[in-house]
Amino acid sequence: MNRQQRVAATLPTPAHSPPPLPAGVEKERKSSFCHRVFPLLLLTLYAVGSVLRLALSSPFPSSFVQSSASSFSAELRQEVESLKTHIPSETNHLQAHEEHSVAPRPPCSGLIDGRADGAAATKDTALVCCDRSHIRSDLCYARGDIRTDSRSSSVLVYGAADGKAPPPPVEKIRPYTRKWDTGITATIQEISIRPLPSAAANGSSSSSSRRQAAAAAGCDVRHEGVPALLFSNGGYTGNLYHEFSDGLIPLYVTAQRFRGEVVLVVAEYRSWWLTRYRPVLERLTKYKLVDFSRDTRVHCFSEMILGLRIHGELIIDPWLTPNGNSIRDFQTLLREGFNGVVQPKPPLPESPPFLRPLIRSSHRGQCGSRRPRIAVFIRKGCRVLLNLRELARTCQRTGFDVQIVEPKRGTPLEVIHHALAPADVMLAVHGAAMTHFLFMRPASVLIQVVPLGLEKPAEEFYGEPARRLGLEYLAYNITPEESSLYKIYDRQSPILVNTSSITSKGWEEMKKIYLDKQNVKLNLKRFSKILAQAYTHVCGH
Structure with a gap:
């Protein structure tokens, strides 16, 4: 008999069962099994009850539950993406x-x-x-x-x-x-x-x-x-x-x-x-x-x-x-x-133009033969771009066709909507005109020039909403030297170096100084980095 045969001989065959255990041992084994299974059964019942309570007390309506796995996963991807791209606004x-x-x-x-x-x-x-x-x-x-x-x-x-x-x-x-x-x-x-x-x-x-x-x-x-x-x-x-x-x-x-x-x-x-x-x-x-x-x-x-x-x-x-x-x-x-609105006829020659002539760029960069367009919204009265002409040339050298947009109070919104339709980038100083970003295409770029003292409302009113809309949002916070307030107040004034000491006094004080009295003259060497970032994003998409 070889070694394999000897080992096989020692193993029990299906026809042979192990000898029965003594009655006391068998009873003790069954009792131990019950003690283990009963707590597991209780835990299972508690878990099922918890799930049912959560389902019945959920604050979300049954109509919110997606009807298909694909639609649910799309919603989930959107929420996860928002977590990755947002800088959360606590307010x-x-x-x-x-x-x-x-x-x-x-x-x-x-x-x-x-x-x-x-x-x-x-x-x-x-x-x-x-x-x-x-x-x-x-x-x-x-x-x-x-x-x-x-x-x-x-x-x-x-x-x-x-x-x-x-x-x-x-x-x-x-x-x-x-x-x-x-x-x-x-x-x-x-x-x-x-x-x-x-x-x-x-x-x-x-x-x-x-x-x-x-x-x-x-x-x-x-x-x-x-x-x-x-x-x-x-x-x-x-x-x-x-x-x-x-x-x-x-x-x-x-x-x-x-x-x-x-x-x-x-x-x-x-x-x-x-x-x-x-x-x-x-x-x-x-x-x-x-x-x-x-x-x-x-x-x-x-x-x-x-x-x-x-x-x-x-x-x-x-x-x-x-x-x-x-x-x-x-x-x-x-x-x-x-x-769905038919575009109105062009304004009469004597009417002030809403859109200034498009400034073409001859620059060929990452976008190749395609020239992306930047729409620059300008203001009158306060928070004015004092070096608009130089800014337009800087945008042109970066590779953008430049569209200067000067909306009037009575300008139909469909006209502004059609003007923004071909734009890849929108640029504006903080103010109500920023609201037009709602007309921008997904993945477009919104650049907000943020004057002194307006960082918090700029983020809350436009920055966070723009991200939620899926836009690439770029904030350009100006330095004291870029503000017209630099020529009005002492260079060590809290208005220039400690803006929170003014804004903490309330909206009226902030409005009086930072909204109503301030214009902007951009440092174009510094600002060109924001333009280059926007250009790279547009060409990448």
Whole structure:
């Protein structure tokens, strides 16, 4: 017998089983097995219960969950990419996520946003509720027999009181998105939301009910099955930045979930605003706007939202929107709106030119025969580029075709949109005109010249939003020698060497010195490095 045969002989065969263990040992083994398995079973049940609790209490609506693996992975890639490319702004982070961090979301918030947590209320039940939990804006929700009464700046909600118990309190709201700015909010028209018993619509014996019924007797215009969204067009409307940050973007955030099936009711309505933004508004509503302040007819609805939801300065946080829309979706809406507008005829020769003649570059660099274009926005009055001509030549030598853009107050936005369409780079000194970066193509470059003392608002208002939009953002912080303040104040003045000592005194002090008194003369040798960086980025894409 060889070695392999001897080893095989010693191994047990399938027909032979090991001898049975003693009864005591077998019992002890089974007990030990139970002691090991039972804790594992408890841990498994606890884990399953935790997952179920998280799923049921999630702050995100079921509609936000992507329906396919590909769409979910695309969203995840976008969020990861944003973490890699952003320099986070603590202020914007707190403002954008305040809905989660301040307090649990009120039930009314779900009704306003159309989220699942608002579906618990019966649709047939009339009600009035308000969400005042956010620092930037108040919002109210009304459902029932709703009638506008512009003469008393009221919205009457019949059926929201039972006529027996003391009536619910009258809610008052100033539907503007700068609640924290008490000075400007005080100028906004205040709207009263009055819950009334159903009997008031048919004539109650109560004198107050009769007065309310007389104020809204009948419906002059009945909007069947279409909700209303009431907001103010007052405040800082007239300033391009505020028109977008305080108005259009919050309007998009609040209204886009209706997919056009919503009537916009505008308090402090301005006709020029409708003309200016018609291409955008027509993609938010299929219906004519209602001028709440001047239209004395009684408009009747079954549902109304008063106020606008805002996330921050020129931003949309996709985690806070019912369907995950972001600022890029808003930019798509802008592009679709203004691309569909026929370009107006060129201005008459005697009119001041909006676009100066294009300055061509003969330089051949990394882009080869292609000459990228830089659009330089110029200002009048304050924060003026004092060496604009020399700057244009520097841009030309870098390899850019140079387009000087000088927008006027009445310049149609579609004209500016078409002017920016071929631009690869936008350059401007900090100010409202920077808002035009919303018209830039993805992966384009935004260069912001930041005067002294304006580093924080430059980053918060334009830097962070530009990154969220997917632009390459370059900030050029000037030195004291590049500021016109250098010739006004002593060189050791805190205004030049310790700007925070001035800006810490508040917005008015900062505005008086750094916004209203300052012009810029660029150090072109230093600034050319920023231009070279922008040129390299453009050619690389």
